[in-house]
Amino acid sequence: MALQFAFPSTAGARRRPESRSIIRPVRCADDRQALFNRIAPVYDNLNDLFSLGMHRVWKRMAVSWSGVKEGDTVLDVCCGSGDLAFLLSEKVGISGKVIALDFSKEQLQIAAARQSEQSKACYKNIEWIEGDAVNLPFSRSSFDAATIGYGLRNIVDRRKAMEEMYKVLKPGSKVSILDFNKSTSSLNSSVQDWMIDYIVVPIASGYTLADEYQYLKSSIKEYLTGKELEQLAGEVGFYVAKFYEIGAGLMGNLVATR
Numbered sequence: 106m107a108l109q110f111a112f113p114s115t116a117g118a119r120r121r122p123e124s125r126s127i128i129r130p131v132r133c134a135d136d137r138q139a140l141f142n143r144i145a146p147v148y149d150n151l152n153d154l155f156s157l158g159m160h161r162v163w164k165r166m167a168v169s170w171s172g173v174k175e176g177d178t179v180l181d182v183c184c185g186s187g188d189l190a191f192l193l194s195e196k197v198g199i200s201g202k203v204i205a206l207d208f209s210k211e212q213l214q215i216a217a218a219r220q221s222e223q224s225k226a227c228y229k230n231i232e233w234i235e236g237d238a239v240n241l242p243f244s245r246s247s248f249d250a251a252t253i254g255y256g257l258r259n260i261v262d263r264r265k266a267m268e269e270m271y272k273v274l275k276p277g278s279k280v281s282i283l284d285f286n287k288s289t290s291s292l293n294s295s296v297q298d299w300m301i302d303y304i305v306v307p308i309a310s311g312y313t314l315a316d317e318y319q320y321l322k323s324s325i326k327e328y329l330t331g332k333e334l335e336q337l338a339g340e341v342g343f344y345v346a347k348f349y350e351i352g353a354g355l356m357g358n359l360v361a362t363r
C-alpha cells in the first residue's frame with residue numbers, strides 16, 4: 106500500500122491552549138475513547154510517517170501469527186481505522202467473515218469509508234461493530250481467530266478484555282496481540298522515549314495533538330512486559346502463550362492459544 110503524506114485537516118481536533126503547562130492524564134475509558142475520536146482524521150497518515158511505514162509490516166506479522174485461514178470467521182478487537190481487519194479480510198476471502206469492533210465512532214467511520222473506497226471484493230466480508238472490548242457482544246466459541254493491534258495497552262481493564270477474547274474464541278484457536286514492547290532493556294525504552302519526545306510529539310503538536318501522542322509514552326510505561334502478558338494469558342485460561350519482540354524490540358506480539 107503506497108505511503109500517502111497528504112494529511113487531512115484535523116478540524117475535529119479540539120484546540121489546545123498555547124501554553125500547555127499540564128499534560129492532561131488520559132486515565133479512564135471515556136478519556137481514551139475521546140482521544141481516539143480526536144486523532145481519527147490523521148491516525149493512519151501519522152502512523153505511516155512516524156513508523157516509516159513499518160507498522161504495516163508489524164500488522165501483517167500479527168495477522169499471520171493469528172493462524173487465520175480462508176473461510177474463517179475472525180474478530181479484530183479495537184479495530185480502529187481497520188488496518189488489521191482489511192488484512193484479515195484478504196486472508197479469509199469472500200467465503201469468510203471479519204467482525205471488527207471498536208468503541209470509537211470516528212475511527213469506525215474512517216474504517217467504513219476506507220472499505221467503500223477500496224475495490225477489493227473480499228472487503229465486503231467485513232462488518233464494523235461499535236462496542237467495548239471488555240464486554241464483547243458475541244457468544245462463547247464464535248471465532249476461529251482474533252487479533253488486537255495497539256489496543257490492549259489502551260484498555261483500562263486488560264484482564265477483562267483478555268477474558269472476553271478467551272470466551273469468544275473456539276478451542277484451539279489463537280489471539281494475536283500486537284503492541285509496543287514494554288521492554289526490560291533500558292536502551293529500548295530510551296529509544297522509544299526519545300522517538301516520542303523528539304519526533305512524534307513535536308510533529309503531533311502541529312496538529313494540536315501533542316497531549317494525545319504524549320499519552321503514548323505513559324501508556325507504554327503502564328503497560329505489561331512480554332512475560333507479564335504471557336502470565337495474564339495463562340491466568341485467564343489460554344493453555345499456551347508466547348511473546349515475540351519485533352521491530353528491533355520496540356514492538357511486541359503475544360500469541361495465545363485457547
Ligand SMILES: C/C(=C\Cc1cc(O)c2ccccc2c1O)CCC[C@H](C)CCC[C@H](C)CCCC(C)C
Pocket residue numbers: 144148151152153155156157159160255258259296297300301305317318320321324355
Ligand atoms: C501503529 C503504531 C501505533 C498506533 C498507536 C497506538 C496508540 O496507543 C496511540 C495512542 C495515542 C496516539 C496515537 C497512537 C497510535 O498511533 C506504531 C507506529 C506509530 C507510532 C506512533 C510510532 C512511534 C515511534 C516508535 C517508538 C519507533 C518507530 C521506529 C521506526 C522503525 C522508525
Ligand SMILES: C[S@@+](CC[C@H](N)C(=O)[O-])C[C@H]1O[C@@H](n2cnc3c(N)ncnc32)[C@H](O)[C@@H]1O
Pocket residue numbers: 134137138141142164182183184185186187188189206207208209212236237238239253254255256259260261
Ligand atoms: C491505537 S488504535 C489501534 C487501531 C488498530 N487496531 C490499528 O492497529 O491501527 C486503538 C483503538 O482501540 C480502541 N479502543 C480502546 N479501548 C477500547 C475498548 N475498551 N473497547 C473498544 N475499543 C477500544 C480505540 O478507540 C482505538 O480505535
